[in-house]
Amino acid sequence: LVHGNVGTVLHRADIAMYQAKTQGRGRFSFFSNEMNVVAQERLALEAALREALLHNQLMLHYQPQIDMKTEKIYGVEALARWYHPTFGEISPARFIPLAEECGLIGELGHWAVREACKQLGDWRKRGLNVPMVSVNLSPTNFHNLHLPQMIMNALEENSLSPKDLTLEITENVLLDTNPSTMKTLLEIHENGSRLSMDDFGSGYSSLNYLRKLPVSELKLDKSFVDDIEYDEASKALSYAALCIGESLQLTVIAEGIEKDGQYSILQKQGYHAAQGYLFSKPLPPASLEAWLVDQKHKESTIQ
Numbered sequence: 001l002v003h004g005n006v007g008t009v010l011h012r013a014d015i016a017m018y019q020a021k022t023q024g025r026g027r028f029s030f031f032s033n034e035m036n037v038v039a040q041e042r043l044a045l046e047a048a049l050r051e052a053l054l055h056n057q058l059m060l061h062y063q064p065q066i067d068m069k070t071e072k073i074y075g076v077e078a079l080a081r082w083y084h085p086t087f088g089e090i091s092p093a094r095f096i097p098l099a100e101e102c103g104l105i106g107e108l109g110h111w112a113v114r115e116a117c118k119q120l121g122d123w124r125k126r127g128l129n130v131p132m133v134s135v136n137l138s139p140t141n142f143h144n145l146h147l148p149q150m151i152m153n154a155l156e157e158n159s160l161s162p163k164d165l166t167l168e169i170t171e172n173v174l175l176d177t178n179p180s181t182m183k184t185l186l187e188i189h190e191n192g193s194r195l196s197m198d199d200f201g202s203g204y205s206s207l208n209y210l211r212k213l214p215v216s217e218l219k220l221d222k223s224f225v226d227d228i229e230y231d232e233a234s235k236a237l238s239y240a241a242l243c244i245g246e247s248l249q250l251t252v253i254a255e256g257i258e259k260d261g262q263y264s265i266l267q268k269q270g271y272h273a274a275q276g277y278l279f280s281k282p283l284p285p286a287s288l289e290a291w292l293v294d295q296k297h298k299e300s301t302i303q
């Protein structure tokens with residue numbers, strides 16, 4: 001530090017403070033070189049994400065969902081993908097929280113809704129049967145009172161109706177105290193789009209919210225599906241989740257299905273829809289089209 005200048009000292013103090021804050025209030029932290037590297041990386045990634053949003057470099061991949069009664073397509077979930085020319089493939093588990101932290105999540109949410117509607121509109125125009133698309137939104141997206149209108153615009157611009165779009169939310173929207181959230185959710189529901197509770201059963205909130213929130217669908221958390229074949233408790237809880245959904249007239253969908261054994265248990269329990277690698281990984285649009293055609297072909301050879 002004898003050779004360091006004041007600017008460097010302040011900058012490093014800032015990094016240490018950021019670190020202390022992210023670990024919780026009322027803490028202290030000393031600067032280390034590793035910390036500097038992490039902070040630099042984060043800064044570079046943040047700049048790259050800004051750039052990617054600006055130049056439309058993010059992509060949506062689509063994962064099919066299957067109706068368990070008819071075994072036909074129920075819908076597709078749009079999942080954000082980011083391939084950076086130097087950083088490579090960056091997981092949404094990394095860039096979604098980053099977008100939250102640096103104030104880009106609003107923009108990312110808008111982009112995902114517009115892009116998914118554009119894609120569905122395009123599929124419909126070309127005669128491909130995709131019944132609906134579902135888009136993930138973050139709790140912060142619902143702070144924006146303009147969100148419902150923005151969604152309606154995206155639908156109209158692509159000649160779609162509100163029921164063609166489902167919005168996936170998590171229980172975290174309820175931990176959020178922003179007064180706009182409830183209003184925005186209700187308006188989206190009243191406009192006719194569906195809300196789906198993603199990762200159902202994995203959070204800490206009470207079931208009370210199901211009385212207040214206008215959700216149309218529950219999406220069982222993957223963790224229950226993972227162990228369903230061997231763990232009686234997982235199996236019992238997945239059935240309990242189905243009963244909660246059915247008693248409230250909600251559709252119930254299971255995600256993360258990888259094995260036939262898991263699928264048949266869920267089907268016996270009465271699950272309405274299924275999603276997972278067993279059917280397909282999330283695919284870029286062109287590959288999803290090929291998957292759909294292949295599916296049609298299989299259906300016609302069975303009949």
Ligand code: C2E
Binds near residue numbers: 091
């Ligand atoms: P999610 O919405 O619960 O999405 C399901 C995740 O499970 C996806 O991971 C999907 O690729 C993965 N998955 C699906 N089937 C299987 C399976 O059979 N086995 C396994 N092991 N995994 C499976 P992904 O795409 O990495 O997304 C992770 C999370 O990132 C999502 O969880 C969602 O919360 C978030 N996310 C993705 N795209 C967006 C977006 O556009 N906006 C927001 N706000 N969040 C997004």
Ligand code: MG
Binds near residue numbers: 136
């Ligand atoms: Mg989801």
Ligand code: MG
Binds near residue numbers: 222
């Ligand atoms: Mg999920």
